[in-house]
Amino acid sequence: MSTAPPASSPLSPPAPPRPRLDGEKPRLAADPVVRSLGVLIFVNATGNGLFLAVSTIWFTRGLGYSTGRVGLALTLAGLCGVLAAYPAGRAADRYGARRVLAVLHVFQAAAMAGFAFAGTYPAFILLACAVTAGSRANAAVRSTLYAHSLPAATRTPALGLLRAVNNAGIGAGAALGAGVTAFGHHGAYQAAILANALTFLLALLPLRAVPTAPPITEKPVTDRPGGSRHPGDFGPTTRRPGALRDRPYLAVTALNAIVNMLYVVLEVALPLWLVGHTSAPAPLVGVLLVLNTVLVVALQVRASRGVSELPAAAQAFRLGGLLTALACVTAAAAAHRAPAVATVILLTAVLLLTLGEVTSQAGSWTLGYALAPDHAQGAYQGVFQTGISVTQALGPVVVTALVLPHGTAGWLALGAVFGAAALALPPTARRAARHRPAC
Known part of the structure; x- marks a missing residue:
């Protein structure tokens, strides 16, 4: 992990003391x-x-x-x-x-x-x-x-x-x-x-008050016995493959991007489904979005506890993806129902979707950082965010062209995609951990 720059740096203030971890929960x-x-x-x-x-x-x-x-x-x-x-x-x-x-x-x-x-x-x-x-x-x-x-x-x-x-x-x-x-x-x-x-x-x-690490221009080799270094450990001959060529990390990025399409479900698919394919009242669209916002505020901190290590992160991501898949199946059941029944079903779908959101996000954060080398966090976070950008750009087209026109079958297919990505993540993350570039 890169550390904050020394107090003499003109760009960054001294790093504040870190919370204690020995027996006392940090505030x-x-x-x-x-x-x-x-x-x-x-x-x-x-x-x-x-x-x-x-x-x-x-x-x-x-x-x-x-x-x-x-x-x-x-x-x-x-x-x-x-x-x-x-x-x-x-x-x-x-x-x-x-x-x-x-x-x-x-x-x-x-x-x-x-x-x-x-x-x-x-x-x-x-x-x-x-x-x-x-x-x-x-x-x-x-x-x-x-x-x-x-x-x-x-x-x-x-x-x-x-x-x-x-x-x-x-x-x-x-x-x-x-x-x-x-x-x-x-x-x-x-x-x-x-x-x-x-x-x-x-x-x-x-x-201005946030400390940050100084720019890193060289990558040390630390995979020698005992982590020893010498002057020859620096330079172009010691470079590892970059973020765009780290295939295990790219695979994790792709699975994360798929599950992150849950935001498109919340903001695009569900409102269009509610208005065009169910008898639920149109004002419920705003209620669903408010419910999601309130639940994230209430639940995200709790969902993030104990997810700081890779095994727990992979399990959290898998659970979040499966909950998202279940939310799709639930949303599909709102069609051809009485208004009150459709309303209850859609509220339940958003509850499940939000639980999937806060759980998968907690896992996603740890995965994105822990599987990246400390000396290239910027490049790796750029790759991770690019995957999310792709789903945000293409997700609306996917749900409007491939999901909603097919009704229940479209929702079930989308749920299957979420579920498959969730189940594939743990073994993919284990492989990425084994091939993690040297820091």
Whole structure:
């Protein structure tokens, strides 16, 4: 594990003392690093929640673009996002995660602010691509920052806490967005877009307090007997295959990406299924999303406990994937039911989906970090995030073209895919652990 830079570094403050692990459960919420990261995430997530609540209405009514043109722009933007994570992770390895993240926040603020004044469709497409690429790059670099600033023994529980904070921020932002949409004034929508842009800049303040490792430019060889080193251990002749050629890690990344499509199920498949194929009331769509948000806030920390080692992480991921598969089977049963019955079934499906989400995510975090070499966490996190970006870009097409048109059979097939990925993960992770590159 890379450590924080020494106190003399001009880029990073001294690393705070780590929580004790000998017999006393660390109080993660009291850790200065976790607090700083929590403030950063809450500020940014509040802006994101605000944007999610107003963006569709602003794009269609404020800027005047049809839903088809907005959909095309967002599809192209999703493809741009696929290409952004890996180079951003490599940059974090080379220049330092905190420095790269600060640059990304400024870039994202500028791109987001442009949405308030996107007067032409080509400009709108370019801005959508910039915002999405920035978001995916941000995810890779932030993951690298976590690797450098949070100790491995408490990283997964800390990420559980931070994810709960993230969902709370999105909920707060969405509530603000509901007020904007109720007011409905053109200027209010513009102000909301600009407020989201401002949150990227405000998040730079807590980022300054987060320690990070210095850039790593050389990879030591530590696989000699006793871990000994000598000057010849450094240099191009000692390099291991990079993240893009680490096939066991790529296999884990692919399985993780498949299970991460559960977010597409929640945000796209279930709402369309509810409205078009069940008799449940349409307002239930909002209730299902709120239920998911509340449950993640309530359950993610608990689900992340005891998942800091690879065997436990693989088991958690498998359980989460199987719960997600069961949620698909449950959702399929909502068709051709009375409204009250369909409502209960869909609420149950979201409960199962959320349990699968918090459990699989806890396992995913440990897998993504523990199977990567410490000297190249940025590149490996970039690969891991690229897999997620692919499912986010292609997932909506998959569920709308291959799942929903086939009704119950489509849902059962999707559940089978989730289940197969969940069951394949533990042996794949064991193989990746055996072939993990030297640190």
